[in-house]
Amino acid sequence: MAKIGIDLGTTNSLAVVYKDGQTVRIKNSLDSYITPSAVSIDEDGKILVGEAAKDRLISHPEVSASEFKRSMGQRQDVVLNGVKYTPEELSSLILKKIKADSEAFLGEEVEEAIISVPAYFDDNSRRATRVAADLSGLKVERLINEPSAAALAYLDKNGYEDGTYMVIDFGGGTLDVSVVDVFENIIEILAVAGNNKLGGKDFNEAIARDFCKKNELDYDTLSPAQKAVIYRASERAKIALTDMPMVMMEVPLETKKYVLTLTNKELISISKPIFEGIREPVRKAIHDSRKKLESLDRIILVGGSCKMPTVREFIRQITGITPDTSIDPDIAIAEGAGIYAAMKNKDLKDVILTDICPFTLGIAVNNDILNDGSQMMSSIIPRNTTLPSSITKPYSAASDNQTKILLRVYQGESIHPDKNLFLGDLEITCPPTRFGAKICDVKMTYDINGILIVDVFTADGLAKTKAFRSNSSVLTEDEVEQMRQKMEEAMLVSPEDEKYRALIARAERVYEESFEDQRFALQRAIMVFRGSLERRDPIKVQQSYKALSDLLDTLEY
C-alpha cells in the first residue's frame, strides 16, 4: 500500500511517490505528469477530468469548470449541465482521477495521501480540502503547506545544507512566501505570509483586458466562449514571453481577426498591481521571521508564475538576491508532499520539519476601555507559532455575578472580531464572580493536523471542551453524506476512452481558435477520427489518431 504526495493546484495537479530514496513522478493515463485541474461533463453525462476538460473549457464552457480551488470552503457552487457542484466535489473528482492513475502506475492500492495546500488557506479551506479527499476515498491525515513542501523538495535535492532560505511560491492562483531555517537536518519554518487571491491567473486576465481595451472590445460583455478564447490566447502569450522579447497575439472572434503585440515591458506596465502585490508578503515574511534580508542565504522560486522572467527580475530587484530556480517550479510542491509522506512513514529518517500556524487564533472579548458593548479580538495563539502548540490565557468577568460565558473563537489578524473568520462558539456556565475577577482560563491547542481544541477551565474545574475538527462547522454531516452519494454515482471516463476524448476536445478547442483557412483541414481530420471510432476499427483508429494529433501539433505553435 503506497502513500503518495499530491499537489492539488489551482490550474494543475500532480502526484509523487517516494521510492528507494528518491521521488518518482506519477504518470497519468495520458502519459503526462501533469493533470490540469479542470472538470467537464460529457454529452453522455460522464465526467472528464484533466487535459480533455481543460480543452473543453473553450469549446464547452457551460459544462466545464476550473480554478475552483480559489473558492474552496466558501460555498460558491458551480452549475454544470444543470447540476450544482461544490468546489469540494469538483476537487474530489480530480483527486479520484489522481488516485486511479496512481494505482494504475504503481500497480498497488493507494489509500493514503499527503495533500499540499497554500499556507494562507484559512481553516475553512483546509477543512474543505479534507472533505474533498474524503469524498474521493483517500485517507488524508496531514496537509502540508505548499512553501514548506517546496522547501523540502529543494533541500532534498541539495543535501539539507544549513542556512536560511526564503521560499516564494507563486502559483496559478495563490502567492505564499515563507522563511525557512535549516540546521542539523531540522527544517524550521519561521514565518509565512501570502495572498491567496493573487496568482498567474491575474496576469492572464490583465493581458486579456488589455487586449480588449486596445482592440476596443468590452471584456465584461463578451460571451463566456469568447472570453475563454481570449483568455487562453493571453495565457499562451504570457508563456511565450518567457523566452521571447515580444509576442503577437492573434485571436479570431466571429468574423474579425484581432491582433495585439505584447512585450515584457508592456506586460509590466499593465500588471503593476500584481507585482506590487508580491512586495508586501515578502516584507511581512521577513519581518515576522525576525531575520534581516541580508541574512538570507538563498531565495527559492517555485510555482508556475515564477517562470516568468519579469517576476524573477522583480524579486531580484526587491530583495537584491538572485533567486534560485534550479528546481522545476511545476513539480517541486508535489515532490515535497511525496517526501513528507515518506518522512511520516519513517522511510526518510533524521529529517524533521517543524511547521507553523500562519494565522492568529483568538476569542472575542468585551472592550473594557471603551466599555460601549463593542468587542475586540484577544489573540491566544499568535501567528507563526510552531505547531503543535497549546497556550493558556486567563480571562476576567465582564460584570458582577456573571454566570455565563459565550466564547466565540475567531481566526485572523484584525482587532475587530467581525472582520476575522468565525470558527465556532461554546457557552459555559460558571460560579458567579464579581466584575474584574478572574473567571476562567482558556486553553487553545492547535495540533499538527490543523485541529483546534479549545478548553475552558472555570473555578470549579474543567467546564467544557470543544474540538473544531475537519468538516465540523462549515458543512454538516448530512451535506457531506449527500456529497458522498453524489460522487459515488459520478462516472469517470475509462482511461483508453479518455485518450480519444481528450484529443477530440483539443481539436475542437483548436478549431475555435483557428482561422477559416485552417478550419477546413481540421474539420475533415476530426470527422475521419470520429468515424473510425464509431466503426471500432483499431487500425483505422490508430492511423487517424496520429493524423489528427500531428495536424494539431502543427497548428499550435
Place this chain on the structure above:
Amino acid sequence: MPEIFWDILGIPATTDTSKIRKAYSKLVKEHGPEDDEEGFKKINGVYKAACKFAANFERLGVSDEQIVITDKRPDGSFGVKFLDKDGKPLYPTPPSTLPELDPRFAGNKTAEPQYVEDREFDFESIDSSVIKDYSFEEVSERAGMISFATGFAVPDSPKTRKIKKFLDDNKIILDLSKRVMPGEEKDGRGNGLRIAKLILDSEFIDQKVIWQFFFTSPLVISLRTDLEFYRMLENVINARKLPVNQLIAIAEGSGMRPRIYTNPSKAAESIKEPQKAIDFVSRVPFRYEKGKYPKLDEIMKREKPEAYKELTDFLSTIPINLYGILMPVVVPWHKEALQEAIYAFNYIVRTPQCRKMSEKRILWKMFVQGTLVRRPLVYKEDFLAALTKQTLDFDIPKEVLVAFKKEIGKFQYASLKRKEGSDDQYYLNIHASKQTMGKGEYRRAMSKSEAWGTTIGMILMTLFVIVSVYFYEMYLNGSI
C-alpha cells in the same frame, strides 16, 4: 532543585546560538512533532526561550564561563549574572544608538550641514536652457515605470544610459531595497543622505534626471512618510550653496515645483508681491498639451464637454505651467503643500485670465478636486485658516467668490460677507473650526429645507380640500 530551560536542553547557559541549536536538534530527533507531541511542545518552548536569551545578551560577547546562574525559581525562571574576565560583575551596556551605515558610503563624509534660514532665489540668473532639455513626458513616464525599480523599467535613451554609467562608475546602487527594507528608517535615512551627497559632489550635468532616479528609487520611496528625512535632505542641499539652476533641477527631479520660498514668512512676502512670483513661473517654458497629463484630463472629462474644451484651450494659450500649480506635483505629504495651495489660490484670484475662468467654477473644481487640496488633510484646518486670513485684504469680485463658495461648499461651510461700507466687495468667511461637512450631513441639511416645502404643500392641499368640500356642500344645499 527546580528545572530551568538550560537543564532541559542539557547545556550550560550560553549566548552561542549554534550550541543551543545543536542541543535542540539532538532532543528533537528523539521527540519529533510527529511522535511525541507533548515532548515536542516542551522542547520547542525551551528552545525559543534559549534563543531569546542568546539574542538579548549576545552583544555582551561573554563566554559561557562568564555567565553565572544565581538562583533557580520553581516557575522555571532564573537569575543571571555576567562576569568580566577578572571575575568581576559586568553590567550590560545599552546598545549603540545608531547601527553602522553601509560601508560603501562611509568614505564620503562631509561636515554636518547647517540650515540656511534665509535663502532667496535669484530670479534673474535662471538659465532656461537647463530646463528646456527635459520634457514633461519624461516625468510622466517616470511616474509609471521608474518607481517600479530603478534601472529595470527605465526607458532606454542616451540620457539614461549616461546616468547608468555614472551610477556604475561611482558604485551607487539606488536600488537599496536589498539592504534596507521599508520600516527601517534609520539605515535608509543615512544611506539616502549619503547618496544625495555623492550626487551633489559629482560634477554631473544631467542633475534633474539623476534626481529623478534618486527620488523614485525604492530606497527613497520607502522613506515616503519620513518627514525628518526630507528635512535633513533639505539641510544637506541648502548647505551646498548651489547655483539656482541646479536647485531647480533638484526640485524638478524630486517632483516638487521650484520652491520660491524656504520659510513661511518668505512665502507670505512673495504672495504680497504676486507679480514677482507670476513672473518667475511664467519663465518656465512649459505649455499644457492635451493628453499629456492623464489625471488632469480625467478630472476635466467629468465636466461638460464644452467646458472641458474651453479649459484645455485656455490652458494651452497661457504661457505658464498651470498644471504644476493646480495638480502639483508638490509631494502632498510635504508641509510645503500648504504654502503651495495658498499660492495657487492667490494665483487664481489675482491673474486676470485665471480669474475669468474661475468665475465659471471649472478652475475651482480643479483646485478643490486636485491632489493639492484633497490630499494633505492633515493641514486642512491650517489651510482654511490661512485662506480666511489671506483673502480679507484683497479685492476679489463677487462672482469669483461665489464660484469658489459653490465648489468648496460641497464639503465645507463657507459664507460670503459684505465688506463694511462697500456694496460690491465681499470677503470669504470659512468656518475653519467646524468639522468638515460630510456628504450625508449635506444631504440632511438639504432634506430639511425640502421637508419644510413638503409641509407647506400639505397644508395648502388640506386647505384646498376643505374649501372645495365647503363649496360642494353649498352647491348641494342649493346656495349657489
